[in-house]
Amino acid sequence: MDLTTLLGLILGLGAIVGGYLMDGGHLSSLIIPSAALIVFGGTFGxxxxGFPGHVLKSIPQALGIAFKQTKRDSSKNIEEIVDMATVARREGVLALEQRAQEHPNPFLKDGLLMVVDGTDPELTRQILELEMDAVEHKVEGMAKVFEAAGGYAPTMGIIGTVMGLIHVLGNLDDPGTLGPAIAVAFTATLYGVMSANVIYLPIANKIKIRAKEQIAEMELMLEGILALQAGENPQLIKKKLTSFVSDKKATKNQPEEGALEGEEK
Structure with missing residues (x-):
């Protein structure tokens, strides 16, 4: 499990509730079933x-992506590809068939099998890039579900507050109940804003980060497969893939152009 996701949610919710309690609030005042029904039920509705059924069915998988820690070892992938390139140069690509059939990574498995079958390199690239696009599109769709929930939730909170205020204004005969009734009404806004910014949007962001990590891994494998298919020297393949990973990290850590211009000014 990815503890950063879980701890982040706990810390965010705990800070909000803890700050409220420190000011003398009571936890029972935050538990309003009617407000929760309006906000969470309205958001889910x-x-x-707004999304087709097949996207909604992927929500459990999306949560798994956000909460599950996926180990990605670029160095191990590079060493494996270099080892296979060495075998291919010494014994031919057909020697990789059994290894390709048993490989646990479906993307690398497909690429190796195409190499073994003698598929045209350009066609191999096109097919694997289409697979990458499909994965990216699918995961982006998962993230958009939570982004949409993060957009709807505050609005549902406002709706719940307005409905509560309508109820308050319709019962002005008893001024002593106005304060508590208004507080209950604004609880809906709290639910909406809190759930959007502490739950839905952070999860969407984590899913998008996971998608970028997966695509980067697939890009490395693609370059390795094509180099192996071209019969390149294993050491040159290792150098290329290692520099490929280094370039990715450098690009990720490089300041934005606007920031650099700002520093120069």
Whole structure:
């Protein structure tokens, strides 16, 4: 499990509730079933209305991506590809068939099998790039579900607050109940804003980060497969893939152009 996701949610919710309690608030005042029904039920309903069924069915998988720690070892992938390139140069690509059939990574498995079958390199690239696009599109769709929920939730909170205030204004005969009733009404806004910014949007962001990591891994494998297919020297393949990973990290850590211009000014 990715503890950063879980700890982040706990820390965010705990800070909000803890700050409220420090000011003398009571936890029972935050538990309003009617407000929760309006905000969470309305948000889920809006999301269901806005996305097709096959996307909604992927929500459990999306949560798994956000909460599950996926180990990605670029160095191990590079060493494995270099080892296979060495075998291919010494014994031919057909010697990789059994190894390709048993490989646990479906993307690398497909690429190796195409190499063994003698598929044209350009066609191999096109097919694997289409697979990458499909994965990216699918994961982006998962993230958009939570982004949409993060957009709907505050609005549902406002709706719940307005409905509560309507109820308050309709019962002005008893001024002593106005304060508590208004507080209950604004709880809906709290639910909406809190759930959007502490739950839905952070999860969407984590899913998008995971997608970028997966695509980067697939890009490395693609370059390795094509180099292996071209019969390149294993040491040159290792150098190329290692520099490929280094370039990715450098690009990721490089300041934005606007920031550099700002420093120069």
């Amino acid at each position: 809006a999301v269901a209305a």
